[in-house]
Amino acid sequence: MTKSSLALTAAVCLQLLILFLPFAKDLVGAEKRPNILFIYADDQNTRTLGCYENAWSGVRTPNIDALARRGIRFKHCYLGSWCMPSRATLLTGHYPHAIQSMTMEGTYPGSKYDPQKCPFWPGEFRKHGYHTAQIGKWHTGTDTGFGRDWDYQIVWNRPKHPDNAGNYYKDQILEFNSVQRQVEGYSTDNYSQWACDYIRGENRDTSKPWYLWLCYGAVHGPTTPAPRHVGKLAQEPVEIPTDIIGPRPTKPAYLNATQAWDKGADGVIYAGKSGERFGDDENQAKRRKYTDWVHQVNECAMALDEGVGQVLAALRDSGQLENTLVVYSADQGFAMGEHGFRAKLGPYEANYCSPLIVSWAKHIPEGKVSRIPVSGPDLVQTFFATAGISLPWKMHGRDLTEVLTNPDAAREDRVLLYEHMGQQYGSETDTIPTDDRIYHSNVPRWIAIRFGKYKYVRTLIAGEMEEIYDVDSDPKELTNLALDPHNQALLADLRQRAVDELRRTDAKFADKMPATKLMQ
Numbered sequence: 001m002t003k004s005s006l007a008l009t010a011a012v013c014l015q016l017l018i019l020f021l022p023f024a025k026d027l028v029g030a031e032k033r034p035n036i037l038f039i040y041a042d043d044q045n046t047r048t049l050g051c052y053e054n055a056w057s058g059v060r061t062p063n064i065d066a067l068a069r070r071g072i073r074f075k076h077c078y079l080g081s082w083c084m085p086s087r088a089t090l091l092t093g094h095y096p097h098a099i100q101s102m103t104m105e106g107t108y109p110g111s112k113y114d115p116q117k118c119p120f121w122p123g124e125f126r127k128h129g130y131h132t133a134q135i136g137k138w139h140t141g142t143d144t145g146f147g148r149d150w151d152y153q154i155v156w157n158r159p160k161h162p163d164n165a166g167n168y169y170k171d172q173i174l175e176f177n178s179v180q181r182q183v184e185g186y187s188t189d190n191y192s193q194w195a196c197d198y199i200r201g202e203n204r205d206t207s208k209p210w211y212l213w214l215c216y217g218a219v220h221g222p223t224t225p226a227p228r229h230v231g232k233l234a235q236e237p238v239e240i241p242t243d244i245i246g247p248r249p250t251k252p253a254y255l256n257a258t259q260a261w262d263k264g265a266d267g268v269i270y271a272g273k274s275g276e277r278f279g280d281d282e283n284q285a286k287r288r289k290y291t292d293w294v295h296q297v298n299e300c301a302m303a304l305d306e307g308v309g310q311v312l313a314a315l316r317d318s319g320q321l322e323n324t325l326v327v328y329s330a331d332q333g334f335a336m337g338e339h340g341f342r343a344k345l346g347p348y349e350a351n352y353c354s355p356l357i358v359s360w361a362k363h364i365p366e367g368k369v370s371r372i373p374v375s376g377p378d379l380v381q382t383f384f385a386t387a388g389i390s391l392p393w394k395m396h397g398r399d400l401t402e403v404l405t406n407p408d409a410a411r412e413d414r415v416l417l418y419e420h421m422g423q424q425y426g427s428e429t430d431t432i433p434t435d436d437r438i439y440h441s442n443v444p445r446w447i448a449i450r451f452g453k454y455k456y457v458r459t460l461i462a463g464e465m466e467e468i469y470d471v472d473s474d475p476k477e478l479t480n481l482a483l484d485p486h487n488q489a490l491l492a493d494l495r496q497r498a499v500d501e502l503r504r505t506d507a508k509f510a511d512k513m514p515a516t517k518l519m520q
Contacts, residue, residue, distance in 0.1 A: 033129075033209040034360075034386055035324040037199075037311070038379075040090075040213060041304055042083065042137065042220040043344060044330035046355045048301045054475070058236030059298050063309030064357065067328060070366050071359025072407050076373040076450060076471070078418035079332055079354045082344050082440075083220075084111065085421065086331035087140045089376035091120040091149075093395030095419060098506045102141070102425035107162040113141045115148065121380060122211060123149040124392045131208040133198055136191045136215030146178050152203045153177055154194050156187070156217070168217040169224040186226050188218045192307030196314040211383070214311065218304045219334075225299035233298050238291040240269060241350075242476055244337040250480040251339065251467065252459045257442040260342035261290060271342065290337060297336065321361050325386050327379065328357040338476070345420055345443040347457045347467070348477050352418065358404060368407045373416040373450040374400065396505045413452040417501045420446050430508040432460050447513075449498045456482075456494035462514035468494060482518060491518065 046052040050059045051068035080086020084104075085096040092099055101114035122132040123145070133152040138144050142160040146153045156172045158165040164173040174183050183190065195214045197203065204210055225232075244261050264270050269290035308328065315321045331354065335341030338350035345351060356374055358364065377397025384391055385399045398414070421429050422440035429445075438444045438460065445460040455477070457467040468481040468491060481487045502510035 032323070033388065035209050035320060036211045036383055036386060037315070037324055037326045038211070038213045038383075039308060039311070039326070039328045040136075040215045041328075041330035041355075042215075042217050043332065043334040044219055044301070044355060045297075045333050045336050045350060046353060047336065047350075048219065048298055049355050051357070052355065056236070056238065056294060056298055058233050060233070060302055061305040063305045063312065064328060067308065067312065067326065067359050068357045070361065071326070071357055071364060072368045072370055072404060074356035074358070074370050074372065074374050076349070076371065077329060077354040077356035077375075078352055078373065078416065078450070079329065079376040079379075081332060081352060081418075081420035083137075083139045083331050084109065084423075085425070086376065087138075087215075088425065090380060091122070091140060092118065093121060093377045093380040093391075093393075093397060095377065095396050095417065095505050095507070096421045096425050097419065097429040097502075097509070098396065098426060100426040103428065104423045109139060109159050109165055110162060111139075111141045111159045113143070115143065115145070119393070120145055120149045121384075121392065122213075124389065125211050125387065126151060128387070128389045129208055130387065131204045131210040132212075133204065133210065134213045134215065135194050135198070136187075137217045138215070144175070146175075151205075152198065154191075166222070168220055168222065186303065188216055188226065188303040188307055191216055192310050195307075195311045199311060199314040199320065200318050209387070211387075216304055216307070219297050219300045223293075223297050223300045225296060226303040229299045229302045231299070232302065233295045234292075236295065236298075238294045240290065241337040241339075243339055243478060244269060244290070246340055248339065250465075250483055252444075252461075252464050254439075254442060254444055254459070254461075255340060258343060258346070259340040261337055261340060269337070293342075294336060322363075324360070325363075325383075326359045328355065329379075330354045343441065343443075345441060347418075347420065347446055347448045347455075349471065349475065360404075364404045365407060370403060370407045372400075372403050372407075372411065375416055375418060415497050415501045416450045417498070417505060418448050418450075427508070432509055432512060432514065434462070434514075447498060447502065449494065449501060451494060451497055454481075454490070454494060456491075456498055458495070458498060458513065458516065460509075460513055463517050465517045466491065466495070 047054050047056050048059060049055060049064055050061045051065040051073055080089055088099050088102055101117040104111050125132050131151050134150050135154045138155045138157045144155050144157055155175050157175055161173045169187050172183055172187055245263055246259055248255050261269050270287035315324055332344045333351055333353045334344050335350035339348055341351060375397055377395050378400050381395055381397040382400040385401050422445055446457060448457040453470050453472040455469045455471050466482045469477040482491050499510055
């Protein structure tokens with residue numbers, strides 16, 4: 001071979017190497033790339049977890065608490081205002097106002113999207129050598145993405161089967177890789193077992209790293225404890241939230257319509273407004289005590305905790321614990337009497353704030369608590385960074401890798417946006433309604449930001465008050481600092497930061513929001 005031929009061959013080889021390098025990590029040493037286990041509960045107030053400072057007395061979640069001791073617990077996590085937008089954000093990396101083609105249709109929770117206009121990122125993980133799986137609740141369009149986004153699915157497709165959409169705990173219509181059948185048994189236990197099987201190597205290519213999204217239905221209503229846990233916490237004391245009964249003159253007017261509790265003549269707090277009755281027959285037509293409901297929710301969380309213990313044991317026993325990023329969270333919080341709510345949707349910590357625990361044995365610190373606020377898009381971008389995969393499109397979050405590596409480091413405050421767009425997405429949010437269409441379950445659209453210790457809330461109704469809370473000194477959010485004339489500079493600063501963040505994240509309504517009561 002001549003010198004010129006050798007040079008040409010070398011040049012060709014170099015060009016091929018340059019082309020190959022971006023994909024080499026997908027093909028060489030794939031077993032060393034980390035797995036990601038994302039455990040996702042439903043409607044879970046942080047008070048139902050023993051590792052949170054404000055936990056109810058007697059809460060029993062030893063496995064989740066142990067996970068927190070082995071990792072980092074976040075105090076402020078904002079994923080979504082209700083089930084569907086939270087999941088849509090975690091599948092796209094976008095806030096609801098920028099999720100295009102997603103829409104509600106037909107009988108609730110019927111919904112659809114165009115996967116060409118609204119791609120889900122697990123499909124990108126598949127392209128880069130990951131085996132992807134989703135087990136449990138699905139609430140984001142009738143198309144679950146099997147074969148496109150997921151290699152393996154056991155899915156309870158609520159939008160596709162609205163008549164079965166209330167069966168959170170039993171008799172679920174499930175699709176096993178698109179093959180439909182009805183399944184008996186307690187759903188929390190079923191999901192846990194199937195997740196353990198997957199982790200141990202069933203139904204997946206064991207030569208590939210994996211991503212598993214384990215979507216429990218607990219503790220969503222009808223909150224139903226496993227039979228083995230019924231009554232276990234019935235004698236535990238229950239603290240009554242400070243503002244469970246109104247009035248609330250320093251909060252927006254819509255809270256009068258969302259008031260869900262009443263004090264009876266006997267001084268006991270009951271579900272519903274005065275005179276409201278619950279139950280299907282005469283024996284159950286009695287008002288529900290607040291304390292009984294709290295006990296029921298915490299008993300329902302016990303099977304969830306057991307399931308977490310089982311999947312973590314499967315990781316450990318299969319030798320994968322040190323190669324798996326484990327994230328525990330929930331689609332949102334659920335106010336348990338705070339501000340009079342028995343619901344999500346609101347901008348307050350009890351309604352919106354999800355638990356968040358991140359653990360990765362021998363990779364991130366243990367026993368830490370972070371005050372850095374976290375959004376849904378943040379988690380998505382962190383998953384991509386963990387897997388070593390470039391973002392396939394613009395996303396709205398920020399990679400949390402540095403926070404996970406050094407949670408104690410001092411950092412500049414950053415603006416974190418979260419919102420309630422009701423049942424609207426993408427271009428449907430460009431115009432803000434001025435009639436009842438702005439409401440979803442009596443809660444109007446609103447936007448909010450966290451910046452440092454402050455929370456700023458702007459309800460998108462003309463003439464409504466704005467809200468500012470010092471979440472550090474006023475964690476129950478009882479004092480609206482926006483109403484204090486001495487805080488006008490702070491109000492103007494936070495108001496502008498919110499507009500700027502809306503613009504950064506492609507919100508077309510950023511400059512069209514109605515004037516507030518406090519605007520001059």
